[in-house]
Amino acid sequence: MPEPPGLAARQPGAVRSALAVLEAVAHLGAGVSAQRISTELGLARATTYRLLNLLVEDEYLVRTPDLSGFALGARVAQLAGVIAAPVRLPGAARALLAEARRAVRGGVHVVLFVDGRVVVLDADPDFPLTDVDRLVREPARYALGRMLLVAEGRIPDAAVAADLRRFGVTRQCGELVPTTGCLALPLRDDRGVTVGAVGFSGARHRVDDPAEVIDTLGPTARALAPLVV
Known part of the structure; x- marks a missing residue:
């Protein structure tokens, strides 16, 4: 053979x-x-x-x-046990995500916040998260991790607070790779508590000026929340 x-x-x-x-x-x-x-x-x-x-x-x-x-990549994260999703997304949630990914033309990811850490529920297969292990270890360096810190009442700095006031999201603009960035929109339960996030990763200019991405993913985040939290 x-x-x-x-x-x-x-x-x-x-x-x-x-x-x-x-x-x-x-x-x-x-x-x-x-x-x-x-x-x-x-x-x-x-x-x-x-x-x-x-x-x-x-x-x-x-x-x-x-x-x-x-x-x-994802297989390293799986070996480390940091990308294991606690549940499988229902069909309605997968359909919402598929439509959002077609519309936004960039990475769209769904995470939950479990025991003070980011747990990836659904990572975009076409635009994978670049370093899940580092996201878990150093959440303040990423938009998804910053949303976790915000949910815990630990706003990292004045820039994050300003993004929340202005856009309702957390962002990371070219801090890790100069040409790329990411942002995170909150997933809230029926009490209004942030228990996860929908993340976008892509070209930095789309995060520097995030209105288009937020307009596209905002309705997705609101519709996803009751399906996954």
Whole structure:
């Protein structure tokens, strides 16, 4: 029987190198370039690119939205136990999300806030979250995490407070990757308590001037809330 494509178990050197690449991306952070990984690990550039392509293909890594770097993917988050959804979205919620994703032309994600952490309920398969583990560890660096802190009564800074007053959302504009950003709209239960969020990730200019995204996703967030909380 032919070997399946990818890294075979009989290639311990390749497996160790692939694990080293994953560790380097986790250590260096989302958006790290192939050149930086190659230099950091002392790997040949061709070997680094081959390993990166395999890891992206198998969803252990994802390319950042501007295609300039790499971040940990959904399968790493699954192994870490930080992306496990507590429930499966009902059909009506999935239909709402599918329509929102067609309309917004960017990443649309749904999270809940459970025991003081962000739990991903539904990540956009076409625009994956770049680093779920870091979102859980460092929530203040991301719009979704900032909404969690707001829900807990811990507004991170004056800029977040201003975004809430002006737009009713939390934002991150080019702080991690200069050309991209994200924002989060609250999901509220029937008592008005914020228990989750709908997030958008995409080009920075759409977060700098968020009116279009908010107009599109605001009704989605309000309709989703009773279906998922």
